[in-house]
Amino acid sequence: MSFTLLPAVDVADGQAVRLVQGEAGTETGYGAPREAALQWQNDGAEWIHLVDLDAAFGRGSNAELLAAVVGELDVAVELSGGIRDDASLERALGTGCARVNLGTAALEDPAWCARAIAAHGDRIAVGLDVRITDAGHRLAARGWTTDGGDLWEVLERLDRDGCARYVVTDVSKDGTLRGPNIDLLRDVAGVAGAPVIASGGIAEVSDLVALAEVAATGVNIEGSIVGKALYAGRFTLPEALAAVRAVDVAGRAAG
Numbered sequence: 001m002s003f004t005l006l007p008a009v010d011v012a013d014g015q016a017v018r019l020v021q022g023e024a025g026t027e028t029g030y031g032a033p034r035e036a037a038l039q040w041q042n043d044g045a046e047w048i049h050l051v052d053l054d055a056a057f058g059r060g061s062n063a064e065l066l067a068a069v070v071g072e073l074d075v076a077v078e079l080s081g082g083i084r085d086d087a088s089l090e091r092a093l094g095t096g097c098a099r100v101n102l103g104t105a106a107l108e109d110p111a112w113c114a115r116a117i118a119a120h121g122d123r124i125a126v127g128l129d130v131r132i133t134d135a136g137h138r139l140a141a142r143g144w145t146t147d148g149g150d151l152w153e154v155l156e157r158l159d160r161d162g163c164a165r166y167v168v169t170d171v172s173k174d175g176t177l178r179g180p181n182i183d184l185l186r187d188v189a190g191v192a193g194a195p196v197i198a199s200g201g202i203a204e205v206s207d208l209v210a211l212a213e214v215a216a217t218g219v220n221i222e223g224s225i226v227g228k229a230l231y232a233g234r235f236t237l238p239e240a241l242a243a244v245r246a247v248d249v250a251g252r253a254a255g
Helices: 033-042 063-072 086-093 104-108 110-123 151-161 182-191 205-216 237-254
Strands: 004-012 015-018 047-052 076-080 099-102 124-133 136-141 146-150 166-170 196-199 221-226
Touching (some): 104 151, 146 151, 182 221
Parallel strands (some): 166 196
Antiparallel strands (some): 004 015
């Protein structure tokens, strides 16, 4: 399996933005979400990670805009943000996205999350947004404003429910361009019963190469979301795709 890159388009108030450590009020604007998404598609992306930040923070919705963006794309979309009940789940799946990413609902409403996983299988991923504190590995909910419980306990429950995929973020790294928390990702992938997608902290192509190399050793990390580094011009998507493909090729040759 090749290592997949998912360029992110986070949307607030109708604009593509990036946050620092997930905090409302830290947005930097990057223009129209449609243009950003089409740019990543044109640059070779096979997936787009599309997020409704207003829905995630409970302060509004960009649902119609995001549905229009999904409809224009020819690549797979992972849709995230504020999907917490049957109505929002059906609306999200109805856009034609390949899968949705559940966050708060997976922590606050385990029974509903289990039903969603049972009904939709591989079209459901769960985001695990982690704060590492003196109290251990705690999950963040409600746009990262509340505590969502112990990472390992929640992971055990979700595995039991048959969750098909996890998107794992070290909150302290997100939007900071300080590199990913590879130890955390390796630890989660080591106990999870499903593949892990890395999120947060990517700053250089070498960060993606490091993750792809870990994955090539058999650790179940199947890809990485890339956000701020692309928008900040640290590297281009074609450069990143070429670098992780080189790791894949080297791995197959060695095998």
